[in-house]
Amino acid sequence: MRLSFFSTIPVFIVLIVLSLFVVSVDAAAAPGPLSLLPRLELGNSTHPHAPQGSATDGGGEEHGHGHYTLPSVFWIAFSALVGTPLAVAGVRGWRLTTAAGLGLGLCFPVWVAFVNTMSSAGLSRSASRSDIILTLLVLGAFIVGWIIGFLPMGIRVGMVSTCVSGGFALGIMLAITKHNLLVPIFAINWVIIVALGLIGLITVIFHRRASMIVSTVTVGLFLDALAIDLAINGSRGMSRGLRFLMDRNSSHADEMIKRGYRPPVSTTIILCIAISFIPLVSILQHKLFPGPFERTLEAIEEWRTNPRTPRAHRTNGNRNSVAPSFISYPPPAKTRRFTRILPRAAPVEAMPYNYDPSLENTHGSESQGSVGVDSIVPPYSSTVAVEVSGPAGKEFYGSDEKKGMEHSEPMSEPKKAHLA
Structure with a gap:
């Protein structure tokens, strides 16, 4: 491992955020939801005549352990299929990675927008049908973003979206580890999330490879943790935390105030493991997949002639002297024997x-x-x-x-x- 990788900004960001997580651990009893939500101006005191409905998020209703609805099965499979490649080999995916990053960056705001604007009846009279419709809308947004991010014109936008999503994913995992969020004041949680997203945006400009590694690992582990938690706890774990953090719909105020957010112990353990694995998996990706994130000939040639490149992959100006496996240069002309x-x-x-x-x-x-x-x-x-x-x-x-x-x-x- 080269020292230059450890000296990059994203690694320090991960260490700082992990220190914030350690400081936030509190064994005292969590405050009730009424001590938090009145500060958010939610509930019948602000909207006395707003009809109330179930705070659905498209993931299916809660039916207890061992019962999976069609939307919940879809979200488990979707999170695992998208998150695992990003966590294991996100820096190697190039256009597939930017496609997934832009798709996630587009479908997440769509989900938040529908959750916060739908009426008490939802998108349909049937709650299960409403969940299916919302799931299809979010999936459609992901497909559109995936196609744009895969095209050459969307690669840079996909990289920015991936790094911003990595910062947001880390901030969200930190926020929902405790009862009623990390900090009792709701706005401070969002300040932390937005700050991490901005840091991801800045680091991709100055150190593209390291920023993409940390961001893809963070997003991938977040999705994997969500898939595992949905399979174990259903909508009582991370799903409930996401709604508690994102849902400011006046039609869902009563449910948010009465129930609040109290994650099961298994949810907290899953989140802690996911956060602690970010540095380890990032270093693993860095070791397994050398080379620049972009797979263009210009980027590869620039990386191979860079003095900071490891000696085993450096060419010293001769592009045919060393040819790593990921480089698509044509082989040199065969000499006649x-x-x-x-x-x-x-x-x-x-x-x-x-x-x-x-x-x-x-x-x-x-x-x-x-x-x-x-x-x-x-x-x-x-x-x-x-x-x-x-x-x-x-x-x-x-x-x-x-x-x-x-x-x-x-x-x-x-x-x-x-x-x-």
Whole structure:
């Protein structure tokens, strides 16, 4: 591991945030929801005539352990399928990573917008149907963002979206680790989240590779933690925390005030493990996948000639000197292999091969011979690569003459050695 990676800004950000998480651990009883939510001006005191409904988030209703609805199964599969590749090999994905980052960056605001603007009845009279509709809308937004992020014009936007999403994901995980959020004052939680998102935006400008590694790992671990928590706790764990953090809908005020957010112990453990694994998995990605994040020839050439690049991958100006596995350079032209038939005791100028039609074999004619050429030797080479054969009783050996030197008898071994 190079020291330059540890000295980058994103790694320090992770360490600072982890220290904030350690400081936030409190074994005292959590305050009730009424001590928090009145500061948010929610509830019937602000909206006395607002009809109240269930605070649905598109993840399915709570039915206890062991019961999964169609939306909940979809979100478990979606979070695992998108989060695992990002956490394991996000820096290697390039356009797939930017596509996923832009898709997540687009579908998350869509989900927040619908949750905060839908009426008490939801998107449909049936709660389950409303969850399915909201799930399809969010999925459609993700697909649109994925397509744009995969195209060349959306790569840079996808990188920015991925890094901002990484900061937001880390801030959200920190905020929902405790009962009724990390800090009792609601606005401070969002100050932390927005600050981490801005840090992700700034670091991608100054240190692109390190920022993309930390961001993809953070987003991937967040989605993996969400998938595991949904499978274990349903909508009582992280799902409830996300609604408590994002849902400011007046039609959901009563449910937020009465129930608040009290994460199960398993949810807190999952979040702690996900946060603590961010530095470890980031270092693992850095070791397993060297090279720049962008896979263009210009970016690869710039990285390979950079003095900060590890020596094993540096070219020193010659692009064909070292070719890591991820580089798509065409292989160098193959050099013709020459067969050394008759070594010489001293360097002797070899004759260039000259084609003579009279030496061609005419299907058994004894008056002509055949010259078998293993390979063509360029002029001024010390190796003779012309293998001479002919009809029985004759041999041809290449010389300065066009037709070669004819012997009436097969050459003996001493003669061959003398000529060599």
